[in-house]
Amino acid sequence: MSWSDASGMGLHDLLSHPYMANALLAGIPTAALAGVVGYFMVLRSQVFTGDALGHVAFTGALAALAFGIDARLGLFMSTVAVAGALGLLGNRGRADDVVIGTVFAWILGLGVLALSIYAASPRGTANGAAGVTVLFGSIFGLSFSDAVVASVVAAALLTVMLGVARPLLFASLDEAVAAARGVPVRALGIGFLLVVGGVAAESTQVVGAMLLLGLLAAPAGAAQRLTDRPYPAMALAAGLAVVAMTVGLVGSYLVPKVPPSFAVISVACLIYVITFFVVRRSGGQRPQPPGCRNAQGGTRVA
Amino acid sequence: MVPQLTWNLIEDVRQALVFPFMVNAFRAGAIVAVLSGLVGWFMVLRRQSFAGHTLAVVGFPGAAGATLIGVSATYGLFAFALVAALLIGLVPSTRGRGYSEESAVTGSIQAFALATGFLFVSLYGGFLSGANALLFGSFLGITAGQVRTLLAVAVVAVVALAVIARPLLFASVDPDVARARGVPVRALSVGFLLLLGSAAAEVSQITGTLLVFALLVVPAATAQMWTTGPARSVVITVALGVTVTWLSLLIAYYSPYPIGFFLTTVAFAIYLLSAFLRHTARRAHSRSVVGAR
Numbered sequence: 391m392s393w394s395d396a397s398g399m400g401l402h403d404l405l406s407h408p409y410m411a412n413a414l415l416a417g418i419p420t421a422a423l424a425g426v427v428g429y430f431m432v433l434r435s436q437v438f439t440g441d442a443l444g445h446v447a448f449t450g451a452l453a454a455l456a457f458g459i460d461a462r463l464g465l466f467m468s469t470v471a472v473a474g475a476l477g478l479l480g481n482r483g484r485a486d487d488v489v490i491g492t493v494f495a496w497i498l499g500l501g502v503l504a505l506s507i508y509a510a511s512p513r514g515t516a517n518g519a520a521g522v523t524v525l526f527g528s529i530f531g532l533s534f535s536d537a538v539v540a541s542v543v544a545a546a547l548l549t550v551m552l553g554v555a556r557p558l559l560f561a562s563l564d565e566a567v568a569a570a571r572g573v574p575v576r577a578l579g580i581g582f583l584l585v586v587g588g589v590a591a592e593s594t595q596v597v598g599a600m601l602l603l604g605l606l607a608a609p610a611g612a613a614q615r616l617t618d619r620p621y622p623a624m625a626l627a628a629g630l631a632v633v634a635m636t637v638g639l640v641g642s643y644l645v646p647k648v649p650p651s652f653a654v655i656s657v658a659c660l661i662y663v664i665t666f667f668v669v670r671r672s673g674g675q676r677p678q679p680p681g682c683r684n685a686q687g688g689t690r691v692a
Numbered sequence: 693m694v695p696q697l698t699w700n701l702i703e704d705v706r707q708a709l710v711f712p713f714m715v716n717a718f719r720a721g722a723i724v725a726v727l728s729g730l731v732g733w734f735m736v737l738r739r740q741s742f743a744g745h746t747l748a749v750v751g752f753p754g755a756a757g758a759t760l761i762g763v764s765a766t767y768g769l770f771a772f773a774l775v776a777a778l779l780i781g782l783v784p785s786t787r788g789r790g791y792s793e794e795s796a797v798t799g800s801i802q803a804f805a806l807a808t809g810f811l812f813v814s815l816y817g818g819f820l821s822g823a824n825a826l827l828f829g830s831f832l833g834i835t836a837g838q839v840r841t842l843l844a845v846a847v848v849a850v851v852a853l854a855v856i857a858r859p860l861l862f863a864s865v866d867p868d869v870a871r872a873r874g875v876p877v878r879a880l881s882v883g884f885l886l887l888l889g890s891a892a893a894e895v896s897q898i899t900g901t902l903l904v905f906a907l908l909v910v911p912a913a914t915a916q917m918w919t920t921g922p923a924r925s926v927v928i929t930v931a932l933g934v935t936v937t938w939l940s941l942l943i944a945y946y947s948p949y950p951i952g953f954f955l956t957t958v959a960f961a962i963y964l965l966s967a968f969l970r971h972t973a974r975r976a977h978s979r980s981v982v983g984a985r
Contacts, residue, residue, distance in 0.1 A: 437795035438742070441802070488913045491741050492963055495905035499956025502828045502903075506949050522823055526810045600902075601810075604803025611796030649814045655807040659800050 410643055412537035413529045413650065417635045419544035420592045421605065425631030426551050427589045428610035429624045430582060434562045438490065439476060439583065440606045443590035445494045446472045448599035449501030450591075451524045456508040461524070462539075465591040473587030477580035527598030527651040529639070540595060547588050558582060559620050596635075597651040605631060608658035615665040634658035708945045717831040717941050719839050724894045725907060725933035727846040730853055731891035732912040733929045734884065738864045741909050743780060743885065746798060748892040748904035750776040750805045755826050755896070756812035765826070766841055769893040776805075777889030781882035828952035829900030831941055842894055849890050852883070860884060861922060898937065903952045907933055910959040914966045932962065
């Protein structure tokens with residue numbers, strides 16, 4: 391399980407392994423989507439909504455398994471439904487954190503119940519690690535058709551995001567002015583949360599319900615430190631997420647003991663950490679080591 | 693023989709306490725509930741519940757890593773939680789300058805901590821059910837030694853909290869005035885984070901690292917709904933915490949389902965009930981005021 395006995399696993403025949411090709415096929419569009427959506431979430435201070443939807447994804451997937459439905463169906467239904475509910479109820483993106491935490495601890499508790507029901511059922515005994523899989527992803531376990539569906543959904547959501555990018559950006563940066571200018575702020579907010587729900591379900595398959603927050607937050611945070619301009623930052627967030635995904639998957643392929651989701655999240659967080667040093671040290675305007683004009687780092691939002 | 697839950701509560705408790713592991717579980721639960729009630733009360737007051745959650749999540753790689761190198765998971769939990777508390781406390785506060793960035797940082801740290809824990813779990817291999825116990829709690833197999841460790845940490849933490857309670861309350865309610873009066877607000881804040889780290893590590897051992905909210909936040913949030921007086925609400929918090937823990941342990945003992953589910957459900961049910969009662973009480977109050985006019 392180390393470098394030596396990884397014969398036939400060199401970089402040159404990386405794509406000849408179907409599991410690796412499938413992982414990249416699903417992972418790269420999902421990462422690009424997560425980067426763009428994550429950028430808006432950081433901008434709108436809704437990162438914890440992503441955290442909350444991760445909890446919902448866990449419970450949704452396991453509840454579906456416990457009832458013998460396809461886990462993906464449970465994933466998408468639960469996250470999109472809860473995201474819609476959050477958008478309709480909480481006009482405030484920043485509900486009391488005590489309330490959010492309490493509700494989502496309970497939802498996670500329900501997920502634990504579903505997990506134990508599933509594990510005790512005849513279907514579940516064959517798949518004892520289902521809970522861990524949902525929590526931490528199993529991208530190397532995707533079949534070709536799974537990967538195609540994942541990448542088509544990611545591409546569709548990405549198209550939606552790019553379509554609404556301009557008004558959504560306006561509404562996120564200055565809600566009051568945007569509303570005055572006739573931008574449908576509330577509809578955009580709800581629509582955005584629905585997309586976030588879809589992203590949460592997508593990413594759960596790739597990096598797992600507990601780690602999707604890293605894929606959403608870290609590239610977006612890094613991009614915001616590197617540039618103040620919204621569109622380059624958005625592109626950069628997507629690019630960094632794709633880099634993290636690709637490097638992570640290849641790294642995990644080369645060192646099979648390292649699980650892919652860990653590798654992806656560590657690369658994403660490493661990039662974020664690097665931006666802290668880059669931005670603190672130097673001036674300039676480029677997103678590359680001769681850092682950023684804004685020595686305070688980060689972008690001032692609002 | 694499968695134990696059956698009957699309506700005779702005393703008989704149920706007696707039957708559960710036949711086994712030493714259940715006695716240990718009840719003792720550990722009480723210790724944890726008291727400490728988490730006291731620390732959690734301040735945490736809710738200071739609006740640091742996500743710091744508490746992060747500190748608990750950081751305990752997961754701690755516990756998994758300790759198991760990997762063959763040390764008791766308890767030590768790993770405490771070591772990681774305390775180091776993380778120190779780090780959070782020492783990093784200059786970004787307050788006023790971008791809540792949005794702070795949340796991105798917190799989110800990344802949480803995801804990275806969980807990912808690292810998962811790495812340790814998969815390196816250890818054959819440990820997958822153990823991962824569930826670390827994440828979602830377990831009351832089986834708590835040893836007398838663990839209870840002693842929990843008790844020792846809790847006693848130290850409670851004494852420390854008692855020493856700083858007064859200035860901490862002042863600094864939490866009005867940091868600016870407290871600072872002007874010469875209260876060492878920053879030192880208190882770091883000290884409190886350390887206490888929070890040890891409380892989160894203790895709670896994790898019962899609820900698992902993902903469900904700490906059930907004991908660390910919910911009892912305090914519920915109590916602060918009932919009354920605003922500090923002394924009274926602290927007492928209610930601790931009482932609620934112990935009740936929730938013992939009740940959940942008892943139900944879990946008689947059921948095939950995991951303790952994490954019962955802890956969160958019992959805590960959440962009490963919270964909802966309190967919110968509902970307060971809501972109706974306020975309604976009735978405002979109606980009677982209007983009626984009196």
